[in-house]
Amino acid sequence: MxxxxxxxxxxxxxxxxxxxxxxxxxxxxxxxxxxxxxxxxVASVADVEPAAASTADPSTDAAPAPHPRNDTVYDxxxxxxxxxxxxxxxxxxxxxxxxxxxxxxxxxxxxxxxxxxxxxxxxxxxxxxxxxxxxxxxxxxxxxxxxxxxxxxxxxxxxxxxxxxxxxxxxxxxxxxxxxTAEFVEVHLAANTIDIVSAAGRERVSEQFAWGKESTPTPTGRTFVMWTTIVPEFRYTDGHPMVYLGVQSPVMAGFDGGDVAVTAFHYYRMREGATSFGCIYLDGPATDRLAQLPEGTPVMILP
Incomplete structure (x- = not known):
């Protein structure tokens, strides 16, 4: 974290x-x-069944009706x-x-x-x-x-x-x-892999990183790159960027005296196993590669 x-x-x-x-x-x-x-x-998390395989009543398979337009002006x-x-x-x-x-x-x-x-x-x-x-x-x-x-x-x-x-x-x-956006990030905690995925294929970014311990787990599910910045005061990052995600800790109100507990990809010298406060600790090249992704890039974190 x-x-x-x-x-x-x-x-x-x-x-x-x-x-x-x-x-x-x-x-x-x-x-x-x-x-x-x-x-x-790698196993899919959002496979779509082929239409031909469906035997359900078409009326129950139909997509929900779109929500009506709202043209109200709000301040x-x-x-x-x-x-x-x-x-x-x-x-x-x-x-x-x-x-x-x-x-x-x-x-x-x-x-x-x-x-x-x-x-x-x-x-x-x-x-x-x-x-x-x-x-x-x-x-x-x-x-x-x-x-x-x-x-x-x-x-x-x-x-x-x-x-x-x-x-x-x-x-x-x-x-x-x-x-x-042309790519997204897929993190598999159990497999210890991080990939950048695009139509061109998978780019393996890391095969060794640390994630949240049992008491302070890394949140799983879909999120996104919220903000990337270098914070010189965070000496543990060794000058590498912090890649902050949109999701925060499921168990912590804040961290280190702050009022947020934002999950991030960042460099840390010890980066193996379930040892962090929820952040994903990476080596320098992996951190720097993820920092190249623009804000809004989707991220899927799988257990």
Missing amino acids: SRRLHPAAVVAVLAVGAMAAAGFWALAPLRDLASVREAAP ISTLPLIDVRSVNPAIPVDDDPTGTLTSSQARPLGAGAPVFADPAGEPVGYLPREHHYGGTTVPVVVAETDWVKVLLPGRQGVPPEGNGGQTVGWLRAADVELSI
């Missing part, structure tokens, strides 16, 4: 309308990452900020943590975009377009003509009483710009 986010850092497209008109056909890459994972030698200044430090009980925790990873990302237009727990309800917060600690380019996990469901920074609750798992929310398609 990383130490608190560095205080000094505080100082420091695609046309949505065209995609909506096309019924988000451009989000066909939503299936690319799952297809890549399915074709790869985001009246809404709670959604960021790494936010704790918002109205924000859902991911209900499908090993579900689909997509190759689509969303980033708010303007100053920010209202976030909905349910498209049928009222906004429960807003995601800014810019933030010192990142988390503003987020992976799309479900796409509709007028809505996208995304992974978010921040927490619903604070452990041990609250649920600190990966959060999700809905954004209106009209409020965001969409882009495509």
Whole structure:
């Protein structure tokens, strides 16, 4: 588990309308990452059964009806900020943590975009377009003509009483710009492997790293690269970047006196077995390679 986010850092497209008109056909890459994972030698986590194999009633197999469009104008200044430090009980925790990873990302237009727990309800917060600690380019996990469901920074609750798992929310398609990412990260804790996966294949980044001990486990499921930075004060990183993820500890309220317990990839001299506070300890080359990935890159952490 990383130490608190560095205080000094505080100082420091695609046309949505065209995609909506096309019924988000451009989000066909939503299936690319799952297809890549399915074709790869490592076990898939999001295999899709062939349509021909289904014998269920077509009416029960049909995709859910899309949520209706919402053109209400909201004043985001009246809404709670959604960021790494936010704790918002109205924000859902991911209900499908090993579900689909997509190759689509969303980033708010303007100053920010209202976030909905349910498209049928009222906004429960807003995601800014810019933030010192990142988390503003987020992976799309479900796409509709007028809505996208995304992974978010921040927490619903604070452990041990609250649920600190990966959060999700809905954004209106009209409020965001969409882009495509070509790769994602797949971490297998038991196999001790980390791969960067793309249509070109798998790039093995690491075959030896440390992960969370039993009392402070590394959270599993889908998340994303939230923010990457070098923190000279963190001498244990030996000058290598911290690659912060969107998910936080399932058991810790904070770490090292801070008010967050963000999971991160980072360098550490001892990097073998279940020995960390939840972060993934890597050697220098592996850390530096992961630091090259842009914010919003999907990450799947498997047990």
